Amino acid sequence: MELEYATHDLERTCTDERVMKKKLGVQVSKSLKLRITELRRAREFDDLRWGVGRWEQLSGDRGGQWSARLTGNWRLIVRPLERDLTAVLVLEIVDYHRR
Numbered sequence: 001m002e003l004e005y006a007t008h009d010l011e012r013t014c015t016d017e018r019v020m021k022k023k024l025g026v027q028v029s030k031s032l033k034l035r036i037t038e039l040r041r042a043r044e045f046d047d048l049r050w051g052v053g054r055w056e057q058l059s060g061d062r063g064g065q066w067s068a069r070l071t072g073n074w075r076l077i078v079r080p081l082e083r084d085l086t087a088v089l090v091l092e093i094v095d096y097h098r099r
Contacts, residue, residue, distance in 0.1 A: 001041075001042045001043065001047075001086050001087060001088060002086060002088075003036070003040065003087070003088060004081065004088070004090070005089070005090045006091045006092065010090060010092065010093070011090075013093065014032065014036055014093075015036075017029070017033070024093065027071055028070050028071055028074050028093075031069070031070040031071060032070055034053070035068045035070065038053055038068075039078070039090075043086065044085050044086050045066075045080045045085060045088060048066075048068075053068035054068060055067070058077075062077070064079055064080075065091065066078050066079070066080070070093070073095045073098065074093065074095050075093070075094060077090075077091045077092045077094060078090050078091060079091055
């Protein structure tokens with residue numbers, strides 16, 4: 001699957017292991033690398049439902065977005081791109097339980 005990122009900073013965080021560990025710590029970084037790999041290997045978004053990331057469709061103000069668990073509270077938030085069912089936009093990495 002193709003990945004696009006909401007910001008250049010987010011792309012750097014998701015693709016540069018040194019930046020990832022500095023911003024997120026070792027535990028969250030390890031899980032993030034696994035989720036990014038899972039996204040890249042999926043042929044289409046529906047393939048993720050059977051993966052290990054516990055992908056969940058969000059609702060409310062996050063309607064149309066999906067989250068994957070990184071740790072107890074941290075999530076990777078993505079949105080499938082409407083123009084292409086084989087692409088997603090990575091929106092953020094967040095502890096949205098603390099917002």
